[in-house]
Amino acid sequence: MPYRVLAVCTGNICRSPMAELLLRRAFEDAGLADQVEVESAGTTSWEQGEPIDPRAGAVLAEHGIDSAEHRASQMTPDQLRRSDLILALDRDHLGPLCRMAGSAEDRVHLYREFDPEAHGDLGIRDPWYGDDADFSTTWDLLAAGAPGIVDFVRGQLAGAEVPST
Numbered sequence: 001m002p003y004r005v006l007a008v009c010t011g012n013i014c015r016s017p018m019a020e021l022l023l024r025r026a027f028e029d030a031g032l033a034d035q036v037e038v039e040s041a042g043t044t045s046w047e048q049g050e051p052i053d054p055r056a057g058a059v060l061a062e063h064g065i066d067s068a069e070h071r072a073s074q075m076t077p078d079q080l081r082r083s084d085l086i087l088a089l090d091r092d093h094l095g096p097l098c099r100m101a102g103s104a105e106d107r108v109h110l111y112r113e114f115d116p117e118a119h120g121d122l123g124i125r126d127p128w129y130g131d132d133a134d135f136s137t138t139w140d141l142l143a144a145g146a147p148g149i150v151d152f153v154r155g156q157l158a159g160a161e162v163p164s165t
Contacts, residue, residue, distance in 0.1 A: 002037040003157055005149070006083040007111065008093050012042030012072035013053045014128050014135070015089040019111060019142050021065045026146040027153070035157055039083075041075035043096040048072055053128060055135045063139070080104050085153065087111040090123035112141060114148030 007019035020040035027036045042048075051057075052070045060067045080086060080101045086108045088094050098105045112122035124141050127134035 002035055003085075003153055004083045005036060005038045005085045005087065005153065006075070006079060007038070007040040007087045007089065008043060008075055008097060009040075009089040010042055010044055010093070010126060011047035011050075011128075012040055012074070013047045013050055014056045014126065015124055015138055015142075016040035016042065017052050017067060017070045017072075018056050018060060018135075018138060019087065019089065021060055021067055021070075022063075022139075022142050022146055023149060025065060026150050030150045030154065032150070032154065032157070036153055039079070040070075041073050041079060043075060043093055045074040048074060053135075055127070055132055056138075058132070059135045059139045075100065077102075083107060084156065085109070085149075087149070090125065091121075092123075111145050111149075113145075114152060115141070115145040116148060117144060 005023060007016040009016035017040050020038050023038045027033050050072045052067045057067045077100055081104055086097060088097055088108060088110050097108050101108055110122045112118040124138055127138045
């Protein structure tokens with residue numbers, strides 16, 4: 001059974017699909033693609049079935065990542081139960097995640113907890129309200145946290161005791 005990572009934002013059209021696709025590539029580059037499955041979802045159904053925001057898609061395309069197949073979905077209790085690592089993209093996602101996750105609450109982390117250079121507010125603000133530069137900033141924050149997430153998951157797969165972030 002693969003190790004499952006779930007990235008969660010509000011509508012699943014900007015931050016979480018960017019995280020999902022970036023992490024898929026990171027796990028592939030680390031030689032872990034056959035052991036790790038990455039998904040994304042939203043805390044709301046507001047964007048259900050919608051494609052990725054074109055600005056997020058453009059940033060991903062700049063980095064050679066195709067997002068054309070993404071369609072927004074809302075997180076489900078079953079999805080949370082079967083996820084080994086649940087990554088909230090901002091602080092306002094923690095409440096809905098923890099309420100729905102129940103006993104899986106200990107697997108919920110802020111994405112930026114895995115970035116050793118991140119300090120203070122670890123949330124990634126919703127770029128939807130901004131411009132292209134906000135989507136580039138989102139990419140930079142996601143990219144900075146990805147190596148720590150890969151290392152954490154690698155340790156989990158190896159069965160090593162990984163210190164809590």
